[in-house]
Every structure is written in C-alpha cells, then in structure tokens.
Amino acid sequence: MSSAADIAKSLQDEFGAAILSTVEFRGEHTAIVDREKARDILAHCHGKLGFDYLIDLSSVDHYGEDPRWELVYELYSLANGENVHLRIKYTLPEDEKAPTVSDLWPTANWHEREVYDMMGIEFDGHPDLRRILMWEGYPFFPLRKDFPLAGRPSEMPDVAFTNRAPLAGGPFVTAPTSGSTVKREPRSREMD
Amino acid sequence: MADSPATSLQHAAYDSKVEGNVIFTRVDSAINWMRKNSLWPMPMGLACCAIELMATGASRFDISRFGAEVMRFSPRQSDVMIVAGTVTYKMALAVKRIWDQMPEPKWCIAMGACASSGGMYRSYAVLQGIDNLIPVDVYVSGCPPRPEALIDGLMKLQKKIEGEASTVAQLKTGAPEPETVEA
Ligand code: SF4
Numbered sequence: 368m369s370s371a372a373d374i375a376k377s378l379q380d381e382f383g384a385a386i387l388s389t390v391e392f393r394g395e396h397t398a399i400v401d402r403e404k405a406r407d408i409l410a411h412c413h414g415k416l417g418f419d420y421l422i423d424l425s426s427v428d429h430y431g432e433d434p435r436w437e438l439v440y441e442l443y444s445l446a447n448g449e450n451v452h453l454r455i456k457y458t459l460p461e462d463e464k465a466p467t468v469s470d471l472w473p474t475a476n477w478h479e480r481e482v483y484d485m486m487g488i489e490f491d492g493h494p495d496l497r498r499i500l501m502w503e504g505y506p507f508f509p510l511r512k513d514f515p516l517a518g519r520p521s522e523m524p525d526v527a528f529t530n531r532a533p534l535a536g537g538p539f540v541t542a543p544t545s546g547s548t549v550k551r552e553p554r555s556r557e558m559d
Numbered sequence: 560m561a562d563s564p565a566t567s568l569q570h571a572a573y574d575s576k577v578e579g580n581v582i583f584t585r586v587d588s589a590i591n592w593m594r595k596n597s598l599w600p601m602p603m604g605l606a607c608c609a610i611e612l613m614a615t616g617a618s619r620f621d622i623s624r625f626g627a628e629v630m631r632f633s634p635r636q637s638d639v640m641i642v643a644g645t646v647t648y649k650m651a652l653a654v655k656r657i658w659d660q661m662p663e664p665k666w667c668i669a670m671g672a673c674a675s676s677g678g679m680y681r682s683y684a685v686l687q688g689i690d691n692l693i694p695v696d697v698y699v700s701g702c703p704p705r706p707e708a709l710i711d712g713l714m715k716l717q718k719k720i721e722g723e724a725s726t727v728a729q730l731k732t733g734a735p736e737p738e739t740v741e742a
Pocket of ligand 1: 644678
C-alpha cells in the first residue's frame with residue numbers, strides 16, 4: 368500500500384457502503400464513514416493498513432444540526448516511511464456514545480478524555496473517562512457552542528469556583544476590512 | 560577622640576566596626592527597615608511572566624541588590640508572594656492556600672496583566688485578577704513586565720513598608736486596627 372489515494376480506494380473496496388464518501392484536498396485524503404462501522408474501520412486502519420500513529424483526535428460541535436457531533440481522527444503511518452496521512456470522520460447524535468480507540472492507540476486515552484472534558488462526548492469502553500483539563504465536578508462542557516465564552520458561575524467547595532468574565536460588551540475580535548484601525552479592530556462586535 | 564571628617568559623613572546605620580556609634584530611632588522604623596530590606600519572595604510563577612521573574616533573580620538584573628534574592632519555595636519562610644502569571648480557576652484555591660500558609664507580616668505583588676486583572680484571558684477558565692482572592696499591595700503592569708518594572712514594584716513595596724505601623728504601634732491603645740481585606 369503506498370499513497371493515501373490507494374488507501375482510500377482500498378477502504379472503499381473493503382467496507383463498501385460504510386465509507387460514505389472520500390474527499391481529497393491537496394493530497395490529503397479524508398474518509399467520511401458510517402458511525403456504526405467507524406470502530407471497525409479504524410481498527411482496520413491500525414492493524415492491516417499500518418497506521419500506527421494517531422496524530423490527533425478531535426470533535427466538532429455542529430450546534431443546531433442533527434447529528435450534532437462530529438469526530439475527527441488524524442492517522443499517520445510511521446512504519447511505511449511515506450508521507451501518508453489519512454483523516455477519518457464520522458458524525459454522532461447528541462445522545463450516543465462514541466466507541467473508544469484507546470485500546471488501538473494508547474495515545475487516544477488522553478485525547479478522548481479531552482474531548483469528553485471540553486465537549487461532553489462520552490466514549491464507550493474507555494478505561495478511565497475523567498476530566499483532564501477542568502476539575503472533577505465542574506458542571507459544564509466549555510467548548511460547546513452554547514457555552515458562553517465568558518463562562519458560567521460554579522462552585523465546588525475547597526476545590527475550585529468559577530465566575531463570569533467581564534467582556535465589556537462582547538468578545539474582542541478583529542474584522543478584516545480596509546478601513547481604519549478603529550474599524551478593523553473594534554473593541555467588541557455585536558453578537559447577533 | 561575627635562571624629563575624622565570621613566567618619567562623620569558616614570550614614571547613620573549601625574556599624575560594628577565603629578564602636579560607640581549609637582543610633583536613636585523609633586522601633587517602628589527599625590523593624591520596618593529590617594523588614595523591607597530582607598523581603599523573601601514566594602515565587603508564584605504560573606505562566607510566561609515567571610520567565611521575567613527568573614530574569615529578575617538572575618545576575619543581569621539581580622534582585623538581591625534589594626534584599627529579595629532568597630526565593631523560598633516554602634511559604635512558611637517567605638514574606639512577599641510574587642504572583643507571576645495567569646491564575647486559572649483550577650489553580651486559584653491553591654494560590655490562596657499557599658498565601659494562607661505564609662506567616663504575617665506578608666505582602667503580595669501582582670506581576671503582569673494576568674495576575675492583576677486576568678489580562679487578555681477574558682475566558683471561562685481564568686480568574687480575573689488575583690485580588691479576587693488575596694489582598695494585593697503592588698500591581699505591576701505589562702505583558703510581561705520587564706525585570707526593571709518588577710524591581711520598581713518591589714521598591715514601591717519597600718516604600719510602603721517604610722510607612723507601616725509595626726507590631727508595637729498596633730499594641731498601643733487607640734491605635735487604628737490594620738486594614739483588613741475581605742477575600
Ligand atoms: S501578563 Fe502576559 S506575559 Fe504575563 S502571564 Fe499573562 S500573558 Fe503571560
């Protein structure tokens with residue numbers, strides 16, 4: 368197996384309809400797969416195709432759409448020495464759990480904890496699904512789109528507390544225009 | 560024995576080599592003079608500002624010129640907590656706890672924008688200024704402040720200590736209670 372294009376093709380031959388589509392962008396291949404088969408496909412990539420390195424595992428919040436979550440796996444093969452990079456994506460409804468891949472790539476252990484901590488997506492079969500950045504007992508999932516940047520108040524006696532940060536009207540943003548600095552860098556932009 | 564001109568020009572600090580020198584002063588001033596010249600810092604380095612704090616301690620800027628070179632990593636032995644960096648909510652109560660472990664009298668320098676006000680982190684994860692939890696004596700602006708700025712802050716703190724009422728003065732009846740700051 369050599370190029371990512373061949374690999375994307377071979378996945379299609381192997382799993383057929385479970386590979387919903389493949390996308391190529393500047394030599395990088397993405398396979399969007401069926402969530403029922405996602406775990407099998409990832410195991411196949413790990414075992415048969417030699418993707419021994421999970422670069423990253425992240426999640427996207429498509430707030431207001433159904434299914435809400437999308438999980439993204441970036442795979443790389445150190446073993447075959449060629450620059451082969453494959454991305455696997457699948458969507459997940461809000462009330463479902465994702466399958467863990469921490470038994471395939473041990474590095475996924477902490478990645479999945481981070482996804483759980485920030486987005487609140489749970490992983491089925493994870494050996495130790497605790498928060499990793501925030502503390503145990505923090506009641507929110509701060510990377511969700513319906514969570515305000517300023518935060519929400521919370522209280523865990525003797526552990527930690529949080530408060531809302533003063534945003535003085537809105538997040539400070541830049542607005543690309545050719546106008547003056549005042550236009551380009553407003554102190555805050557009105558949120559719709 | 561007549562004083563030579565050189566001796567009489569020496570400033571009025573106690574000098575064991577010149578016997579017979581007697582200094583008259585107030586207990587307050589003497590105590591404050593000792594306190595302000597041996598401020599042992601508790602280096603609360605939490606983010607990038609801590610790098611400048613280290614630079615301040617190193618030979619080029621040399622905070623020991625002001626008697627504050629003895630960085631103590633035990634709160635029991637320190638006088639001034641230098642909060643250098645971003646205080647996240649996860650760290651906040653640990654900072655408070657270390658502050659509580661420091662013996663009185665103690666002072667606090669908030670070094671940099673983050674420790675003073677949350678800085679650029681207007682976010683769910685960052686405490687918006689360490690003064691929400693502990694009383695701050697000197698705020699040093701900058702992101703990060705240069706070592707000179709921190710030294711300037713330290714000298715400001717020394718000035719402040721000079722004017723403080725020391726323990727004896729507080730024992731006198733009728734003396735005002737030291738100001739307490741609600742956490
Ligand atoms: S004030 Fe600037 S340099 Fe200091 S900790 Fe905050 S971000 Fe870092």
